[in-house]
Amino acid sequence: FRGCSGGSTPSTAPPRLLITAQLRYTPVLAQSPPLKGQTTTSTFVLDQPRCVFQDYGNADIWLVVALAPASSAFNNTAAPGTPETAFQRFPDPVRAYMTLNATLGSYPCPKPAGDITVLRVGSETSCAEDTTRPTCNGPLPGPGPYQVKFLALQGSEPVAETAWSGEIMLKTAKSPSSISTTGSGHSAGMIAITTILSILFAILLAALVAML
Amino acid sequence: MAKSDDCVHILQGLLVFGNVVIGMCGIALTAECIYFVSNPHGLYPLLKATENDVNAAAWIGIFVGLALFALSILGIIGVIKASRTLLLVYIILMLITFAFEMASCITAATHRDSLTPELFLKQMLENYQKSEPANNSDSEVTKTWDELMLQNHCCGVLGPSDWQEYTSAFRGTHSDADYPWPRTCCVLDAQGLPLNLDGCKLGVPGYYNSNGCYDAISGPVNTHAWGVAWFGFAILCWTFCVLLGTMFYWSGIEY
Numbered sequence: 001f002r003g004c005s006g007g008s009t010p011s012t013a014p015p016r017l018l019i020t021a022q023l024r025y026t027p028v029l030a031q032s033p034p035l036k037g038q039t040t041t042s043t044f045v046l047d048q049p050r051c052v053f054q055d056y057g058n059a060d061i062w063l064v065v066a067l068a069p070a071s072s073a074f075n076n077t078a079a080p081g082t083p084e085t086a087f088q089r090f091p092d093p094v095r096a097y098m099t100l101n102a103t104l105g106s107y108p109c110p111k112p113a114g115d116i117t118v119l120r121v122g123s124e125t126s127c128a129e130d131t132t133r134p135t136c137n138g139p140l141p142g143p144g145p146y147q148v149k150f151l152a153l154q155g156s157e158p159v160a161e162t163a164w165s166g167e168i169m170l171k172t173a174k175s176p177s178s179i180s181t182t183g184s185g186h187s188a189g190m191i192a193i194t195t196i197l198s199i200l201f202a203i204l205l206a207a208l209v210a211m212l
Numbered sequence: 213m214a215k216s217d218d219c220v221h222i223l224q225g226l227l228v229f230g231n232v233v234i235g236m237c238g239i240a241l242t243a244e245c246i247y248f249v250s251n252p253h254g255l256y257p258l259l260k261a262t263e264n265d266v267n268a269a270a271w272i273g274i275f276v277g278l279a280l281f282a283l284s285i286l287g288i289i290g291v292i293k294a295s296r297t298l299l300l301v302y303i304i305l306m307l308i309t310f311a312f313e314m315a316s317c318i319t320a321a322t323h324r325d326s327l328t329p330e331l332f333l334k335q336m337l338e339n340y341q342k343s344e345p346a347n348n349s350d351s352e353v354t355k356t357w358d359e360l361m362l363q364n365h366c367c368g369v370l371g372p373s374d375w376q377e378y379t380s381a382f383r384g385t386h387s388d389a390d391y392p393w394p395r396t397c398c399v400l401d402a403q404g405l406p407l408n409l410d411g412c413k414l415g416v417p418g419y420y421n422s423n424g425c426y427d428a429i430s431g432p433v434n435t436h437a438w439g440v441a442w443f444g445f446a447i448l449c450w451t452f453c454v455l456l457g458t459m460f461y462w463s464g465i466e467y
Binding site for chain 2: 033034035036037038040041042043045116118120122123124125138139171173174175176177178179180181185186187189190193194196197198200201203204205207208211
């Protein structure tokens with residue numbers, strides 16, 4: 001028989017290089033209009049990534065929320081909806097979870113002027129304990145700091161990602177017993193009333209004694 | 213003699229006039245204090261819960277006002293009749309009334325000074341929407357705050373951030389993600405529902421009340437306290453002059 005002289009038969013499919021495009025966009029907290037609830041003790045508000053994923057019309061755009069020290073360790077091949085990226089197991093043992101799945105249609109470009117286009121991270125309280133919903137957008141368990149990025153997945157492969165955001169710190173609530181109510185001293189009016197009336201009363205008593 | 217008679221008559225006239233003014237001011241003081249005690253702005257539950265009875269000064273004021281009115285009549289009679297006994301009784305009772313009114317003024321001013329924003333903030337955080345109200349006064353605090361926030365379009369004592377900066381009884385039963393601040397802080401429509409719940413939760417200007425309620429509280433409280441304190445002070449200054457004149461007149465009456 002005739003065999004190959006060596007080497008292996010080359011495959012007919014061309015080799016595919018998996019390069020995740022690094023988009024030049026950094027997720028930021030929503031700045032305009034000024035929102036009072038931009039960061040609360042368990043939620044924060046991001047600007048939607050408008051006009052960022054224009055070339056990826058078929059992709060699912062996910063938000064990755066990570067504890068700031070663990071952001072660099074996040075592997076883009078992690079799949080959403082699995083226990084490794086489930087919200088319910090965040091922050092321990094899962095250090096980064098994926099949520100807020102959307103397609104390009106949810107982020108039309110350009111953004112209409114006057115529209116408030118934000119994403120509120122932490123707004124879904126109903127599924128926070130529900131392990132059947134690992135992609136729940138549940139309230140964050142602590143003040144952070146957190147970092148987020150957007151990741152576009154086509155099928156199960158990452159095709160584009162934004163940069164990691166800056167560190168996002170949430171608010172910490174103090175106990176009301178730390179409020180000091182001992183007062184700021186006495187006002188000028190009260191001191192004036194007290195001194196003048198005391199003097200008047202003393203004069204009257206002296207006059208009474210002198211009179212009798 | 214005629215000149216001295218004239219002086220005496222002038223002094224009598226002045227004393228009668230002084231007593232008439234005291235009588236009228238006494239009635240006015242009583243009326244003012246009754247008005248304050250009747251809780252016209254619905255803030256009494258908040259003030260009661262702060263363990264300072266701001267109304268104490270007003271209650272004293274009611275009785276002092278009536279006493280001043282009665283004593284002024286006694287004084288007028290005593291001056292006209294030039295009776296040493298009546299005038300002595302008048303002077304001593306007036307001094308006692310003076311002391312009580314002095315206490316009322318100082319109490320009103322001191323209690324007013326103790327009503328700082330921090331006091332109301334702590335009370336609101338600890339009592340608003342307490343899930344098991346220990347007694348009636350806690351649920352009254354909640355009702356009073358709700359009405360205050362609805363009528364004055366305000367939120368919290370210093371602002372909605374009060375609910376974020378501190379934990380509270382409210383926060384114990386309402387999650388931060390669903391209720392960053394109470395629903396009464398939202399701009400409500402005619403049915404009493406938030407105009408835009410998401411807008412309110414996000415804190416979009418126009419869908420929530422951004423200013424604090426402290427001004428709405430301190431306005432009436434200030435009027436109350438300073439009304440009692442300064443009006444009482446003015447009455448006492450006038451009474452001081454009348455009393456000195458009466459003592460001088462008394463010492464000039466022959467037996």
